[in-house]
Amino acid sequence: MSNSQAFRAIFALSIVLLLLRAHVAESSRRGFRRRSGGFFEYSAISCRAHTASVTEFGAVGDGVTLNTQAFQTAVDHLGQFGSDGGSQLVVPPGRYLTGSFNLTSHFTLYLQRDAVLLASQDEDSWPVIEPLPSYGRGRDNAQGGRYISLIYGTNLTDVVITGDNGTIDGQGAQWWQKFKKGALKYTRPYLIELMYSDSVQISNLTLVDSPSWNVHPTYSSNVIVQGLTILAPVTSPNTDGINPDSCTNTKIEDCYIVSGDDCVAVKSGWDEYGIAFAMPTRQLVIRRLTCISPFSAAIALGSEMSGGIEDVRAEDVTAINTESGIRIKTGIGRGAFVKDIYARKFTMHTMKWAFWMTGNYGSHPDNGYDPNAYPVIENINYRDMVVENATMAARLEGIAGDTFKGICISNVTIGLAKKAKKVPWTCVDVEGVSSGVSPPPCGLLTGEGSESLDQGCAFPEESVPIDSVGVQTCSCQGGHW
Numbered sequence: 160m161s162n163s164q165a166f167r168a169i170f171a172l173s174i175v176l177l178l179l180r181a182h183v184a185e186s187s188r189r190g191f192r193r194r195s196g197g198f199f200e201y202s203a204i205s206c207r208a209h210t211a212s213v214t215e216f217g218a219v220g221d222g223v224t225l226n227t228q229a230f231q232t233a234v235d236h237l238g239q240f241g242s243d244g245g246s247q248l249v250v251p252p253g254r255y256l257t258g259s260f261n262l263t264s265h266f267t268l269y270l271q272r273d274a275v276l277l278a279s280q281d282e283d284s285w286p287v288i289e290p291l292p293s294y295g296r297g298r299d300n301a302q303g304g305r306y307i308s309l310i311y312g313t314n315l316t317d318v319v320i321t322g323d324n325g326t327i328d329g330q331g332a333q334w335w336q337k338f339k340k341g342a343l344k345y346t347r348p349y350l351i352e353l354m355y356s357d358s359v360q361i362s363n364l365t366l367v368d369s370p371s372w373n374v375h376p377t378y379s380s381n382v383i384v385q386g387l388t389i390l391a392p393v394t395s396p397n398t399d400g401i402n403p404d405s406c407t408n409t410k411i412e413d414c415y416i417v418s419g420d421d422c423v424a425v426k427s428g429w430d431e432y433g434i435a436f437a438m439p440t441r442q443l444v445i446r447r448l449t450c451i452s453p454f455s456a457a458i459a460l461g462s463e464m465s466g467g468i469e470d471v472r473a474e475d476v477t478a479i480n481t482e483s484g485i486r487i488k489t490g491i492g493r494g495a496f497v498k499d500i501y502a503r504k505f506t507m508h509t510m511k512w513a514f515w516m517t518g519n520y521g522s523h524p525d526n527g528y529d530p531n532a533y534p535v536i537e538n539i540n541y542r543d544m545v546v547e548n549a550t551m552a553a554r555l556e557g558i559a560g561d562t563f564k565g566i567c568i569s570n571v572t573i574g575l576a577k578k579a580k581k582v583p584w585t586c587v588d589v590e591g592v593s594s595g596v597s598p599p600p601c602g603l604l605t606g607e608g609s610e611s612l613d614q615g616c617a618f619p620e621e622s623v624p625i626d627s628v629g630v631q632t633c634s635c636q637g638g639h640w
């Protein structure tokens with residue numbers, strides 16, 4: 160063998176050895192990951208010093224064992240680290256049947272890929288709690304309280320519920336049937352509810368078949384909801400996607416929602432209870448939402464809006480086979496206001512109405528509502544939208560003696576369906592301006608100022624405070640679970 164042949168043979172051998180080593184390292188890394196939960200990274204508003212797996216507290220992901228106690232014990236144990244760098248509870252792959260449990264502060268719940276929380280269908284797994292003070296009674300049922308949410312927290316700070324697209328399955332079918340039959344004693348539970356909390360992140364999860372609403376941040380501030388896939392049959396009752404309720408500074412981004420009710424429903428309390436509680440939803444941004452909801456809205460404002468709704472900005476929304484793109488729902492008795500609403504860059508396909516305003520929504524908690532509590536609806540701006548296959552362009556119905564004012568619609572093209580209604584716009588008790596809208600809007604929207612609307616309707620350029628909340632890359636070095 161010549162020198163150069165020997166050199167080539169040694170060179171080739173080294174390459175083979177190197178490849179072999181890399182392969183062994185890769186397989187053992189994968190093996191470690193599979194055996195142990197291993198190492199992973201995710202983004203969050205804060206990272207944690209302490210980590211545990213729910214299996215260390217006895218949870219069994221066999222789909223049968225009830226794990227409520229394991230989850231609650233784990234959270235209660237990890238709660239002690241709140242002032243010591245916080246903690247994260249990891250749910251490894253498996254199907255974990257559980258009833259409701261409560262979260263703690265400076266805490267992260269992390270669902271790995273293929274981890275599924277299965278909500279118990281046994282009503283006894285769901286403690287009954289007081290109705291929300293801004294609602295006065297449970298939303299479903301005049302009697303007493305409501306079943307607590309599957310994942311619940313109150314008076315918390317710095318809470319993260321996230322994962323590598325792990326799943327929370329509400330197993331709602333049985334609840335929907337009982338609700339339709341009037342067979343439930345209390346209002347149905349939600350999947351996630353955080354009350355009176357600050358600095359909340361709910362992200363990168365899949366939520367399916369909630370008994371009722373899916374995500375309900377209420378009386379909270381600095382809330383980030385991102386990367387959720389929310390799925391429920393389009394005929395399931397009240398399976399709203401995300402309902403920010405009396406919240407300040409909230410961001411909802413990159414969510415895909417198919418549901419039996421509004422994909423995003425912005426709320427703030429109900430009639431006299433909401434008026435007395437007086438806590439608005441404000442500084443809300445919604446971006447990159449995709450919604451399919453044939454019997455409801457992509458974005459609804461109300462109907463419970465008695466604490467007021469203001470400064471809502473929605474952009475890059477896609478609605479497909481959805482009843483309406485944006486709907487304002489209110490009525491006499493609600494009081495308060497919906498104002499400074501901005502929406503742009505919506506794409507809609509197969510809609511009943513692109514825009515809908517309902518001034519006679521009805522639905523009161525009781526007969527104690529104030530018949531003189533008229534809501535103020537003003538400064539509503541919609542621009543830069545393309546709609547295809549709509550049955551009607553819009554149905555805008557204000558309240559007699561309480562005109563919905565300052566409506567502005569610009570650069571909106573609405574393609575009507577073959578079987579469209581003859582009159583594409585119906586408008587009563589509304590007034591505003593429009594420009595570059597086709598088909599041409601009703602006369603009530605071509606008021607003074609329409610001609611000089613060259614810049615289009617307003618959309619604020621300055622950012623909301625939630626946009627300056629940074630996320631960090633957190634890592635988790637798994638234990639031996």
Ligand SMILES: *[C@@H]1O[C@H](CO)[C@@H](O)[C@H](O)[C@H]1NC(C)=O
Nearest residue numbers: 201202203321362363385386
């Ligand atoms: C969600 O996941 C995406 C893609 O995996 C990632 O880019 C994003 O940072 C995650 N966001 C949050 C808030 O967890």
Ligand SMILES: *[C@@H]1O[C@H](CO)[C@@H](O)[C@H](O)[C@H]1NC(C)=O
Nearest residue numbers: 231259260261286288311313
């Ligand atoms: C969770 O908190 C609620 C309300 O504070 C309480 O009624 C319920 O019993 C708690 N659940 C558990 C499992 O401790």
Ligand SMILES: *[C@@H]1O[C@H](CO)[C@@H](O)[C@H](O)[C@H]1NC(C)=O
Nearest residue numbers: 292313314315354355356378
């Ligand atoms: C939670 O905070 C609210 C508002 O500050 C307060 O009224 C309530 O008593 C607190 N609840 C608990 C359980 O601390």
Ligand SMILES: *[C@@H]1O[C@H](CO)[C@@H](O)[C@H](O)[C@H]1NC(C)=O
Nearest residue numbers: 323324325363364365386388
């Ligand atoms: C998360 O899972 C859902 C349901 O399987 C899927 O539709 C969605 O595309 C997944 N999202 C990501 C980012 O992987």
Ligand SMILES: *[C@@H]1O[C@H](CO)[C@@H](O)[C@H](O)[C@H]1NC(C)=O
Nearest residue numbers: 509510548549550576577578
């Ligand atoms: C248009 O909408 C109608 C319902 O109004 C629906 O039946 C039809 O399939 C839609 N057409 C297209 C092309 O999506």
Ligand SMILES: *[C@@H]1O[C@H](CO)[C@@H](O)[C@H](O)[C@H]1NC(C)=O
Nearest residue numbers: 504505542543544545570615
């Ligand atoms: C009108 O809206 C379309 C669709 O969003 C957008 O591409 C276009 O730039 C808008 N035109 C103006 C003048 O803003």
